[in-house]
Each structure stands twice: as structure tokens, then as C-alpha cells.
Amino acid sequence: MTRPLSELHGPVRALFSDVDGTMTTGDRIEASTYEALERLGEAGIPLIMVTGRPAGFAHAFMKMTPVLATVSENGGVTFIREGRKLHKLYGVPAASLPEWRRRMHEVAVDVMSRVPGARLSSDSKYREVDLAIDWNEECSLTREEAETCVHLINKAGFLASRSSIHVNFGPPHFDKLSACMTVVRQVLGSDANDLSPYVFVGDALNDAPMFRGFPNSVGVANVKHWWDELSHKPAYLTERAEGAGLRETIAHLMTLTAR
Numbered sequence: 001m002t003r004p005l006s007e008l009h010g011p012v013r014a015l016f017s018d019v020d021g022t023m024t025t026g027d028r029i030e031a032s033t034y035e036a037l038e039r040l041g042e043a044g045i046p047l048i049m050v051t052g053r054p055a056g057f058a059h060a061f062m063k064m065t066p067v068l069a070t071v072s073e074n075g076g077v078t079f080i081r082e083g084r085k086l087h088k089l090y091g092v093p094a095a096s097l098p099e100w101r102r103r104m105h106e107v108a109v110d111v112m113s114r115v116p117g118a119r120l121s122s123d124s125k126y127r128e129v130d131l132a133i134d135w136n137e138e139c140s141l142t143r144e145e146a147e148t149c150v151h152l153i154n155k156a157g158f159l160a161s162r163s164s165i166h167v168n169f170g171p172p173h174f175d176k177l178s179a180c181m182t183v184v185r186q187v188l189g190s191d192a193n194d195l196s197p198y199v200f201v202g203d204a205l206n207d208a209p210m211f212r213g214f215p216n217s218v219g220v221a222n223v224k225h226w227w228d229e230l231s232h233k234p235a236y237l238t239e240r241a242e243g244a245g246l247r248e249t250i251a252h253l254m255t256l257t258a259r
């Protein structure tokens, strides 16, 4: 049963946040959202970004923002800090990547031949582990066509999940949740089987594993677009959508720390 965000109680040790549709508002991170993220860090609550975007995006986030760690490619590549250096964790052994990617490109070609209009996302060339079919970023497929892509990819032995813009797919050995559990163990130093001290906020179907795994999971209001398709619903819901929903979440977390 999903409850209003106001019923979420602390203490909260860190915030895990999706990026597209959660941190962004109409494809941009608004100044007020970035400012809220900075305030959260100043209040002693670290931020971990969790995105389906490429590892290259994550590298930039790690270099240019105060984020503690970044999960990218839906769990395929995770960046953590080790002193001044960045350390990269892969969702599958790095030595197995060339063979995985050869097979994934074969599947992508097959899907594109069967679903007219389906294309690899323009950011796919910057991905290390997963690939993405664009259904709603620069292309305009219907939800049904996007689901056909998901079905064909899963049938070929990969794990596909749909965000608000892409159908991401990769080896079936990781997801956003498994990568976040690694961050909890290795970076936050706590038991990954108990995610109750942490909050996750997201907006789309590829966040379903996070909604399942985090007892304190929050959906920004635009998650309602996919509500009936969501296999696991968030525990809490914001009143506002996209970046405003993330700001609402951060404002609430700040009241919990102030107590």
C-alpha cells in the first residue's frame, strides 16, 4: 500500500536517486534541484545516483558533482571513490564483456528488424556493459512496441527493463538493486540485507527492483504514468512530479534530520 511521503520516518543515512524523470524536469536539472542536492550533502546525507545512463555520464557526475557513488547502466557499471581516484565495479566480469557485447549487438539488430522505428539510443555508443533501444527519447514508439522489444530481448536470454525513455538491456546478472547493495556494503559499510536506513527515489519501470528492495522507496508523482505496469510499487509517493518531487523528498528528509 503506497502512502504519502509525509508518513516516511527517519533516520535516513543516505539518499539513492534515479536521474531521468526524477532529478531532471523536462530533460534538465533545474538550478533549484541542484541546490537541494547540495543542501542535502551539507546536512550530512550523502547522495548516490542510480541511473540507466552510460558509464560515461556516471564518470562526469563523479567528477563534477558532490555525489558519493554512481550506479550507471542499470547496475552494469558502478563508480565509487577511493581517495582522489575513482574505482569502477562491473556487473559482470570485465573479461566477459567483449562476448556479451557481441551477442547484445546481434539481439539489437534482430529487434530493430522486427520492430519498425526501434533504434539504438544515441548514448549507446558510450555504454560499456548494457545497450539501450530508444523508445521515447529521440524516437516515438508506443508502449506496446517498447514492450515487444522487452519481450524479444528477454527471450534471447538478456535482462531488459524499460525506463521513461529507453529499453535498457544487458547480461541477466545485475540490476539497479544488486549494484546499490554493493554500494551499501562497500561504501556505506552496512549490511546490504537491511536497506531500511536508506531512501530510494525513482520514477519508472526500471526502478521496480529498487521499489521492491528498499523499504523506504519513494515514487515521484510522474511514476503514476506507469502505475499499472509496475511490478512493485513504491512505498511512498510525492505530490509533485520530476525534479519538484525530488525536491519535495529532500525537503522532507531535511525535516527528519532536524528533529
Ligand SMILES: [Mg+2]
Binding pocket: 018, 019, 020, 021, 022, 163, 164, 202, 203, 204
Ligand atoms: Mg528515471
